[in-house]
Amino acid sequence: MLHDTRAGRLHRFARAASLEETWMKATAPAALVLAGIVFSMLSPYFATWRNVNGMLADAAIPVLLAVGMTFAVMLAGIDLSMAGTMALASVVFGLSYTAGWGLALSCLLSIGVGLVVGVVNGLFVGRVRIPDMIVTLGTMGLVQGIGLIVSRGIPVPVSDPVLQAVASSSLGPFRYNFLIVVLVVVVLHVMLTHMPVGTHLLSVGDNVEASKAMGLRVPRVKLIGYLVCGAMSGLAAVFMVLYVGSTQPATNTDYVMKAVAATVLGGTSLFGGRATIWGPALGAVLLTVVQTGLTMAGVEAFYEPAVVGVVVLAAASMMRGRR
Amino acid sequence: MPGSHAVEVVDLYKSFGNVEALRGVSLTVRPGEVTAIVGDNGAGKSTLIKCLSGYHAADGGRILLDGQEVRFGSPLDARRQGIETVYQDLALADELTVWQNIFLNRELTVGPRPLRLMRRRAMRTSAAQLVDSLAVSVPSVGKTVRRLSGGQRQAVAIARAVMWSSQLVIMDEPTAALGLRETAQVEDLIRRVVDQGTTVLVISHNFEQVMRLSQQVWVMRGGRVVSGHRTADVSGVELVAEVTGAREFS
Numbered sequence: 001m002l003h004d005t006r007a008g009r010l011h012r013f014a015r016a017a018s019l020e021e022t023w024m025k026a027t028a029p030a031a032l033v034l035a036g037i038v039f040s041m042l043s044p045y046f047a048t049w050r051n052v053n054g055m056l057a058d059a060a061i062p063v064l065l066a067v068g069m070t071f072a073v074m075l076a077g078i079d080l081s082m083a084g085t086m087a088l089a090s091v092v093f094g095l096s097y098t099a100g101w102g103l104a105l106s107c108l109l110s111i112g113v114g115l116v117v118g119v120v121n122g123l124f125v126g127r128v129r130i131p132d133m134i135v136t137l138g139t140m141g142l143v144q145g146i147g148l149i150v151s152r153g154i155p156v157p158v159s160d161p162v163l164q165a166v167a168s169s170s171l172g173p174f175r176y177n178f179l180i181v182v183l184v185v186v187v188l189h190v191m192l193t194h195m196p197v198g199t200h201l202l203s204v205g206d207n208v209e210a211s212k213a214m215g216l217r218v219p220r221v222k223l224i225g226y227l228v229c230g231a232m233s234g235l236a237a238v239f240m241v242l243y244v245g246s247t248q249p250a251t252n253t254d255y256v257m258k259a260v261a262a263t264v265l266g267g268t269s270l271f272g273g274r275a276t277i278w279g280p281a282l283g284a285v286l287l288t289v290v291q292t293g294l295t296m297a298g299v300e301a302f303y304e305p306a307v308v309g310v311v312v313l314a315a316a317s318m319m320r321g322r323r
Numbered sequence: 324m325p326g327s328h329a330v331e332v333v334d335l336y337k338s339f340g341n342v343e344a345l346r347g348v349s350l351t352v353r354p355g356e357v358t359a360i361v362g363d364n365g366a367g368k369s370t371l372i373k374c375l376s377g378y379h380a381a382d383g384g385r386i387l388l389d390g391q392e393v394r395f396g397s398p399l400d401a402r403r404q405g406i407e408t409v410y411q412d413l414a415l416a417d418e419l420t421v422w423q424n425i426f427l428n429r430e431l432t433v434g435p436r437p438l439r440l441m442r443r444r445a446m447r448t449s450a451a452q453l454v455d456s457l458a459v460s461v462p463s464v465g466k467t468v469r470r471l472s473g474g475q476r477q478a479v480a481i482a483r484a485v486m487w488s489s490q491l492v493i494m495d496e497p498t499a500a501l502g503l504r505e506t507a508q509v510e511d512l513i514r515r516v517v518d519q520g521t522t523v524l525v526i527s528h529n530f531e532q533v534m535r536l537s538q539q540v541w542v543m544r545g546g547r548v549v550s551g552h553r554t555a556d557v558s559g560v561e562l563v564a565e566v567t568g569a570r571e572f573s
C-alpha cells in the first residue's frame with residue numbers, strides 16, 4: 001500500500017535524523033573520553049586525581065564563557081566582546097577591592113559591568129538591529145579601551161583570603177570554584193529548558209518571523225540573551241582574579257575563540273534555535289583537557305590557538321551540511 | 324442585526340503612503356462556517372486579514388466581533404480577543420518540538436512570575452490530546468517540526484490556531500505550498516475543525532478549493548469587496564469572471 005511505504009520512508013528518515021542529532025550531542029562527551037584515554041597513555045601523570053582536579057579548576061573560566069556564549073549563539077548571534085568585558089570587569093573589581101569596598105560588592109560590580117555591556121549589546125542588536133558581529137566587535141574595542149585607560153594597563157594584585165579559599169580549598173573531592181561553576185551551569189540549564197524564556201530564546205534564534213507572529217517581543221528576548229552573556233563575562237572576571245591573583249587589564253581574545261569552539265563542540269547550532277547548556281560546558285572542559293594533555297605530551301603552547309581554530313572550522317563545516 | 328455574525332467588517336480603509344490598499348471594505352463572517360475571500364494579487368486580501376489579525380491598524384472603518392467593536396494594537400491584542408491566524412509561511416519554529424510550537428508564548432507554568440517553571444509534561448500531554456482529537460497525522464508531539472512534512476506542519480499550525488481561538492481562525496493560503504494529497508488532508512482537517520464549531524476565514528487562490536470548502540465567498544477587487552455569494556449559489560467560472568472584472572466589460 002502506498003501509505004505504508006510512505007510511512008516507512010518517513011520512519012527511516014526520522015531515525016536517521018535522530019541518529020544525527022544524537023551524534024551532534026555526543027560529540028563533546030565522546031571526544032572527552034577519547035582525549036582522556038589517549039593522554040593517559042601518553043603521560044602517566046595525566047590520569048591522577050590531582051591532575052583531573054586541576055584541569056576542572058582550569059576549566060572554570062572557559063566553561064563560564066562557553067555557557068554565556070551559548071546564549072548569543074542560540075539567538076543565531078555571537079558575542080565577540082566577552083573577553084574584553086571580562087578584562088574591564090576585572091579592572092573594576094580591582095578598583096573596588098583596593099578602595100576597600102569589600103569582596104561581595106566587588107563581585108557584584110564585576111558582574112554589573114558585564115550586565116551593562118550586555119544591555120548595550122542587546123539593545124544595539126535587538127532594537128537598533130545592527131548585525132551582532134559588528135555590535136560586539138564595537139563594544140569589544142570600547143570595553144578593552146576603557147579597561148586600559150582606567151587601569152593604565154597595570155594589573156592590580158588582589159589577595160583575598162576568601163578568594164584564595166575558593167581557588168584552593170575543596171568540599172569533598174571538588175574544589176569550590178569548580179562547584180560554583182557547576183551551580184551556574186545548573187541554573188542556566190533550568191533557565192533554558194524549564195523556563196518559558198528559554199523556549200523563547202530558542203524560538204527567536206530559530207525563526208524571528210514565527211516568534212513575532214506568536215506575539216514574542218523579539219528585541220526583549222535578544223536583550224535577555226546578551227544580558228546572560230554579559231553576566232557570564234563579569235562572573236568570569238571574578239574567577240580570573242582568583243585564578244591569577246591579580247586583575248588582567250589586557251584582553252586575551254583567545255578566550256572568545258575558545259568559547260565559540262566549546263559552544264559549537266557542545267552541539268549548539270550556529271544558525272540558532274538549538275542549544276543545550278551542558279554540551280558547551282563539556283566542550284569547554286574538553287578544550288581544557290586537550291590543552292593540558294598536549295602540554296604534558298610535550299607539545300608547545302604555541303600550537304593551542306591553531307588547534308582551537310581547526311576545531312571551530314571543522315565543527316562549523318559539519319553543521320553547514322545539516323541545513 | 325448585531326450578534327448574528329461572528330465577525331463584521333464595516334467600511335474599512337487602509338493606505339500605505341499613496342497606495343490605497345483597502346477602500347471601504349465591508350463583509351460578514353457567519354459563525355461555524357468557512358468564509359472565503361477571493362481576489363487577484365493586489366486586491367487587498369492580505370491587507371484585510373492583517374487588519375483582522377492585528378498586524379495593521381486600519382485607517383478608518385470598524386471591526387465587530389459578536390456585535391462588539393474591537394480595536395487591535397498588535398497581533399497579541401487580536402489573539403486575546405480569540406482571533407488566531409495561520410500564516411502562509413506557517414510561523415513554526417523548526418528546531419522546536421510540536422508541543423513547544425503549540426504552546427509558544429502561552430506556556431503552562433507553575434510558580435511566581437519571574438521564576439515560572441514550565442509544566443513540560445502537561446503541555447506535552449495536552450498537545451498530544453489536541454493532535455489526537457483533530458485526527459492530525461503527526462508522528463509524535465515530541466518531534467521537532469523540522470522533521471515533519473509540509474502537510475504535517477500545516478496541520479500543526481492549524482491545530483494550534485484552533486486550540487487557542489475562541490472567535491475566528493484566519494487562514495492565508497493554507498494549501499499553497501502543498502501537494503495534491505496533502506492539500507486534501509488539510510482540507511479534511513479544516514472541515515473537521517468547522518464541524519467542531521470553529522469559524523474559519525480563508526484566503527485562497529484556488530477556486531475549486533473555495534467551492535469545495537466554503538459556505539460563503541466574498542470577491543475583492545481594487546481594495547473593495549465587489550460581491551458576496553452563498554457558495555452554493557455561484558459557480559467557479561462566475562467567480563473567476565468577478566475576480567478579473569471580466570463581467571463588467573462583457
